Amino acid sequence: MSDKGKIIEEIAGKIKSGEIQPWKVESVLLEEYGMNSPEHFRTAALIRRRLIEGLTGYTFNYLELPEKPYLMQWRCPKDNSIWHLEARDQDTVCSRCGSQLEPYGTEIDRFRPLANNYIGGSEEYYSYAGQIKVFGDVNKTFTNILAYGTGFGTLGISVGCFRVNKLGGAEIKVSKWAGATRNLGYVFESEEERERGVEAVKEYLPTLRKEMEEKYLAEFSGEIYEVEFVRRQHHGQCYLYICFHTRFEHARGHGDTSAAVGFARGRFDAKFKEMGIAYVQSLIAMGFDGDLKPSPRNRRGRYVSARVKLPISEYEKMSKTNIDSLLTYMEIDRQGVTQEQGHFLYSGMGGEIIPAIYRGTKVNPRPYNVSCTENVYVKIKGEDLIYGVELPNLEAGAASSREGLICPAAREVLKFMGIGTSREFAAVTAAITLAGEFNFTLLHLRGEMYASS
DSSP, rough: OOOOHHHHHHHHHHHHSSOOOOOGGHHHHHHTOOOOOOOOHHHHHHHHHHHHHHHHHHSSSSSOOOSOOEEEEEEEETTTEEEEEEEEEOOOBBBTTBBBBBESSSTTTTEEEEEEEEOSSSSEEEEEEEEEEEESSSOOEEEEEEEOOSSSSSHHHHHHHHHHHHTTTTEEEOOOOEEEEEEEEEEESHHHHHHHHHHHHHHHHHHHHHHHHIIIGGGGEEEEEEEEEEEEETTTEEEEEEEEEEEEESSHHHHHHHHHHHHHHHHHHHHHHHOOOOOOOEEOOGGGTTTTTTTOOOBBBBEEEEEEEEEHHHHHHTTTTHHHHHHHHHHHHIIIIIIIISSSSSSSHHHHHHHHHHHHHHSSSSSOOOOBBBBEEEEEEOOOEEEEEEEEOOEEEEBBTTBOOOOOOHHHHHHHTOOOOOHHHHHHHHHHHHHHHHHHHHHHHHHHHTOOO
């Protein structure tokens, strides 16, 4: 084994034993091993990759590690703007004015990591964020690999996971089924004609429901568990929404639900024509679904929650303040979300954490701005504090299928993390979100968040 190989094995072992924190590897290589900058960035990434391989038993094959995994600082001589460019980027011309950029900073200072705890990736910069232990509806320890930004997000999650693990892990509750929804919209000219339509649909539904399930939902063992009728009116037009709610245990099922409801529309159109029921228009009423929108009507996805329980006295020691300060902090946050923003969305930093997991795993769907809402809450139970996070509609299909491929690097990440099912995806997402929020709250209560030096 080469000297470099020995260093990689030695430091990876020290991270595993807790002697070295993963985000301190770069400084250890510079200060204790005398490695030169910027070569130490790639070695640090190799060390974290070796750690992950040792923890999981898998080997990196697809997640690319560039030869120059760092950014370089440049300055525009015309306007003095500072540019951070990846070392592979050969375009060193200012895109504002066209001037040739000049190196900025000393030979050591001008280099920076692509992302904290960087382990690979070119389009997305992947980071290692520790491990999280969960118990309850899912019992497992997950290895966290996220596609985060260049800030301190992964560090906060790593620390949060360490804190949650010391408390015994995150207790998980995750629903058995994942839901999907697709709606039909019909426009009638009178309420009487609309009611004739409702009665015709109800009479035909038992036969149609069975046909929809057999033709479109059976592949993923899906079922239609509810059909909802909603009546609305706009001046002289009478609207009828027919909402089909489906559920799947191991699949996302949204595409199959859409196809099934499209089939139902054709059958209802024919049935109304046969029965002489006059309607002005029929359509797929996507605006009423709540899909991909943080809406109370969004019934697409899986419910999951994660929480920790600890003595109030222990939390007061951690936060360096009293429990009333925590309750006040949570109320300030709640009012900021529900009253100032006007609707319930994120009551914490889930809007950053959840997309980091989606971006890293590329599960179906792949939105950067996910539709899952988040509720952070605290409860007092006797002498104990319960700190929890709920994700009411987390959507994921963790297997590559005709609903969408998961690229090889992302499938590799799923294996490293320990995610084999969409329920496991839900469990680790809730647990990582909990860990980040838990640590985030502690930093705010201590006055250490965004504190000036």
